[in-house]
Amino acid sequence: MLEDGFGREVTGVRVSLTDRCNFDCVYCHNEGLGDTRGPMEPADDEMDTDDVVRFLEVAAEFDVDAVKFTGGEPMLRQDLEEIVRRTPDSMETSLTTNGTFLPDRADGLVDAGLERVNVSQDALSPETFKQVTKSSAYDDVMAGVDAALEAGLDPVKLNMVVFEQTAGYVPEMVDHVADNEGLQLQLIEYMPELAGRPDWAVDIDRVHGWLEERADRVEHREMHDRRRYWVGPDDSAETETGMVEIVDPVENPTFCANCHRVRVTHEGYLKGCLNRNDDLKSMGEMTKPEIREAFRETVENRVPYYGEYMIRDDDGEWVFNDDYIEA
Incomplete structure (x- = not known):
């Protein structure tokens, strides 16, 4: 297993299969690349099936034991199964999706070996x-969650980005997972450094x-270094039927110190x-020797974003670490 210079082992990879999406979410940052989504037709620059598999085979050589397929909307790829x-076989497979295609494909994905799914669900309205x-497509998403549960993808984790437009729905979403067996909730802090509109951000500590x-x-x-909140239905003797977790990376050096992932863009660039x-690394023509070299270099050059790449100045403000950038 590879370690970066800060002792962080790389145990998982997130592979973006496309930047295409049938939604246009206002908070989307497209895996940190920005809102670059184009037409719905497959793009020439997307990794093909063999490219993706070849990378995963190399990652498995370095004992990476989990892969999450993302996008865009990864289910726009007809070769996903x-x-x-x-x-x-050594890698746990999971998927982040908006859920609209799950009613027709959940069973096939489970048959192919998919083990977990995250479905974006920002409000019960x-x-x-x-x-x-x-x-x-609200009803399609709700049907997709049901299809995932029926296919055996239990628990289904609902992803909810918490910002000005959705924060008021947090209590309702928490009750929703408490009342429905098989659901969990992941509250994701809005990231203005990627999506813009800092005025949309809310105080995530209040949610905690x-x-x-x-x-x-x-x-x-x-x-x-995360907290999980186990919740049961209100006014019930039952407890701990649902789990809620908060992902709060903004200005959080502890979060960055515990990052164990490397990302792959839909175009085949490694992203630390x-x-x-500014750290994208091409996997060349996708030969295994080139992938091994690029993967090693990407891991070696990983730096915690908060705490090293960004540091606090004398006034407590986050600023770029000039010493690191110059080096």
């Missing part, structure tokens, strides 16, 4: 959903505080940090 089927996603009061039990995950695009 084949990619999942050909993923090395068709009107707010449409405002956030610029889509009228509210959840601590609402939860039946709070679990601390030492590996990622979500927040940076």
Whole structure:
């Protein structure tokens, strides 16, 4: 297993299969690349099936044990089932999706070997959903969650980006996962450094505080230094039917110190940090020797974004670390 210069082992990879999407979410940062989505037709610059599998085979050589397929919307790739089927057996396979195609494909993906799924679900309100996603596919997403559960992708984790337009729906979403067996909730801090509009950001610590009061039990995950909140239905003797977790990377050096992922863009570039695009590393013509070399270099050059790439100045403000950038 490869380690970077800060002792962080790389145990997982996130592979973007496309930057195409049938939604137009207002907070989208497209895996840190910016809102570069184009037409819905497959693009010539997307990695093909063999490219993706070849990379995963190399990653498995370095004991990477988990891959999450992302986009864009990865289910716009008609070869997704084949990619999942050909993923090395040693790697756990998961998918982040908007869920609209799951009703027709969940069973096939499970048959191919998919083990987990995250479905973007930002509000239990068709009107707010449409405002956030610029889509009228609310019912399709809800049906996709049901299809995933029926196919055996249990638990289904709902991804909710918490910002000005969605923050008011957090209590309802927490109750939703508490009341529905098989659902979990991942509250994701809005990232203005990637998506812009800093005025949309909310104080994520207030969400933590509210959840601590609402939860039946709070679990601390030492590996990622995250808190999990186990919640049960209100006014019920049942407890711990749902799990809520907060992903809060903004200005968080502890989060960065516990990052164990390398990303791959849909064009076949290795990306050591979500927040940076100055560290993209091409995998050449996708031969295994070239991939091995590029992967080693990417891991070697990984730097925690907050705490090293960005540091606090004397006034407590986050600024670029000139010593690192010059080096």
